Amino acid sequence: MGRKSLKEARKKEIIKVFYSLAKKNGLENTSIAKIAAKMEINPSLIIHYFQTREDLVYGLVDYILDKYKLIYKVSATHSKDSRKALLEIIGNIFSKKWNALFDDGLFYGCYAMTFHDAKVRDLYKKLLDSLRQMLIGHIEQCREDGVLDVDDVETVADNIFVLIDGAYFYLSLVTDKEEYEQRLAKYRQQALSILHLKELSEVAG
Amino acid sequence: MGRKSLKEARKKEIIKVFYSLAKKNGLENTSIAKIAAKMEINPSLIIHYFQTREDLVYGLVDYILDKYKLIYKVSATHSKDSRKALLEIIGNIFSKKWNALFDDGLFYGCYAMTFHDAKVRDLYKKLLDSLRQMLIGHIEQCREDGVLDVDDVETVADNIFVLIDGAYFYLSLVTDKEEYEQRLAKYRQQALSILHLKELSEVAG
DNA sequence: TGATAAATTGAATGAATGTTCAATTAATTT
DNA sequence: AAATTAATTGAACATTCATTCAATTTATCA
Known part of the structure; x- marks a missing residue:
C-alpha cells in the first residue's frame, strides 16, 4: 500500500532539466539550486532522489551516452x-x-x-x-x-x-x-x- | 623610481601552479583559494594580478595552447x-x-x-x-x-x-x-x- | 635618508554551494 | 476512515567561493 512511486520518472525529469540548463550555461555553471529553481521545486528534492551531486552527474552522463x-x-x-x-x-x-x-x-x-x-x-x-x-x-x-x-x-x-x-x-x-x-x-x-x-x-x- | 615590477613573472608562476593543480584535480575543482594555499600567498594577491577568475582562466588557456x-x-x-x-x-x-x-x-x-x-x-x-x-x-x-x-x-x-x-x-x-x-x-x-x-x-x- | 611605487597581507564581504533533517502534503490500500 | 508510504517542502547548516578594500611590507631611485 502507500503512495505509488514516481522515482524513476521524476529522476528522468530532473536530468532532462539538468541537461537543458547545462547545455545552455555549461556543466560547471549548473547547480542543484538552479535546476530546482527552473523546475520550481525544492533543492532537497533533488538530493532526495540523487543522494549527491556526484550521482546526479552520473545520471546526466548516462542520459547523454544513451x-x-x-x-x-x-x-x-x-x-x-x-x-x-x-x-x-x-x-x-x-x-x-x-x-x-x-x-x-x-x-x-x-x-x-x-x-x-x-x-x-x-x-x-x-x-x-x-x-x-x-x-x-x-x-x-x-x-x-x-x-x-x-x-x-x-x-x-x-x-x-x-x-x-x-x-x-x-x-x-x-x-x-x-x-x-x-x-x-x-x-x-x-x-x-x-x-x-x-x-x-x-x-x- | 619605486619598486621593480614582478607582474609578468608572478602571473606566470600563478598560472603554473593553477596548471599543476587543475591537472591533478580537474579545472572545476581548482579555486583561487586553493592556488593561493599551494603557493602560500594570499588569495587577494591572485586577484590583484588577474582581476577576475575569468581572466585567470584565460591565462591558463594561453599557457596550455602555448x-x-x-x-x-x-x-x-x-x-x-x-x-x-x-x-x-x-x-x-x-x-x-x-x-x-x-x-x-x-x-x-x-x-x-x-x-x-x-x-x-x-x-x-x-x-x-x-x-x-x-x-x-x-x-x-x-x-x-x-x-x-x-x-x-x-x-x-x-x-x-x-x-x-x-x-x-x-x-x-x-x-x-x-x-x-x-x-x-x-x-x-x-x-x-x-x-x-x-x-x-x-x-x- | 626619504620619497615612491609595487608587492603582499589580512580581514571582511555577500552570495552560492551541496547537504541535513524534521515536518507536511498527497496518494493509495485495507 | 485509518493506515501506510512516497512526494515534497522549508528551514537551517557549514563551507567554499570570488572579490573588496584598507593597511603594511619591501624594494628601488633620487
Whole structure:
C-alpha cells in the first residue's frame, strides 16, 4: 500500500532539466539550486532522489551516452539490408540530424570528466567500445553479404571512428554554417571511401 | 623610481601552479583559494594580478595552447631539410613525448569551455588554424623540394589533423600501456601513409 | 635618508554551494 | 476512515567561493 512511486520518472525529469540548463550555461555553471529553481521545486528534492551531486552527474552522463547511442541506431526498414543499414549509420553520423539530437558541448564537457573520474571514464570507454563492436558487426555482415570489399574489418572500423572523432573535434569550432556543411559532406564522403562504398541517392538523400 | 615590477613573472608562476593543480584535480575543482594555499600567498594577491577568475582562466588557456604549439616546433638541426622537418613534427605528435609535455585532460577541459566562452573559442580556433597553416607550409615546402608527391596539400593537411584529433580522443581512454603504444605507432604509420612518406630509422628512432 | 611605487597581507564581504533533517502534503490500500 | 508510504517542502547548516578594500611590507631611485 502507500503512495505509488514516481522515482524513476521524476529522476528522468530532473536530468532532462539538468541537461537543458547545462547545455545552455555549461556543466560547471549548473547547480542543484538552479535546476530546482527552473523546475520550481525544492533543492532537497533533488538530493532526495540523487543522494549527491556526484550521482546526479552520473545520471546526466548516462542520459547523454544513451542519446549518443541513438546515432548508431538502424531503422526497422533497413535492418534486413546490411548495406542500407551501414549507409544509414554513416549518413546519421555525418548529418545535421546529429546536432538536433545531440549537444556536442555537453558531450565534451562530460568527456573532460573522464580524466579525473574513473566511473565516468568507464562509462565512456564501455560505450565507445560497444559502438566499435557494433560497427564491426555491420561491416562484417556487409562483407558476408558480398556488398563490401575490405580486408581488415577492425582496422576499417577504427579508421571510421578516428574520422568521426577527429572530424567533430574541429567541426565544433567552425561557426560558419556553409563551411560546416561542406566539411561534413567531405568527411562523410571520406567515410564511404574508407568503406569502398559509393553514396547512393536513395539513401544519402 | 619605486619598486621593480614582478607582474609578468608572478602571473606566470600563478598560472603554473593553477596548471599543476587543475591537472591533478580537474579545472572545476581548482579555486583561487586553493592556488593561493599551494603557493602560500594570499588569495587577494591572485586577484590583484588577474582581476577576475575569468581572466585567470584565460591565462591558463594561453599557457596550455602555448605548450600545445611546442609539439609542432621544428628543431634547428632540421629546419633546412623540409623532409626531416615534417618527419620530426609527425614523430613528435605521435610520441610519448607528448604526454610528458602536455596534459590532455586540461586540453579537453579547456576545449569544453569553447562551447560557452567566445574568447576561449577564438583562442582555440586561432591556434588550430595557425597549426593547420603551419603544416600546410611544411607539406608545400616538401612538395617544392620534390620529396613529397601529393596533389591537394590542404586536404592532406586536413586529413592529418583529423587523424590526430580522432586518434587522441580515443587514446585518452586507453589505460593499457601496451595497447596505447601500439595504437600510437599505428596512427603514426597512417599519418606517414597519408603523406606518402616512408618512416626512416634515422628520424623515427 | 626619504620619497615612491609595487608587492603582499589580512580581514571582511555577500552570495552560492551541496547537504541535513524534521515536518507536511498527497496518494493509495485495507 | 485509518493506515501506510512516497512526494515534497522549508528551514537551517557549514563551507567554499570570488572579490573588496584598507593597511603594511619591501624594494628601488633620487
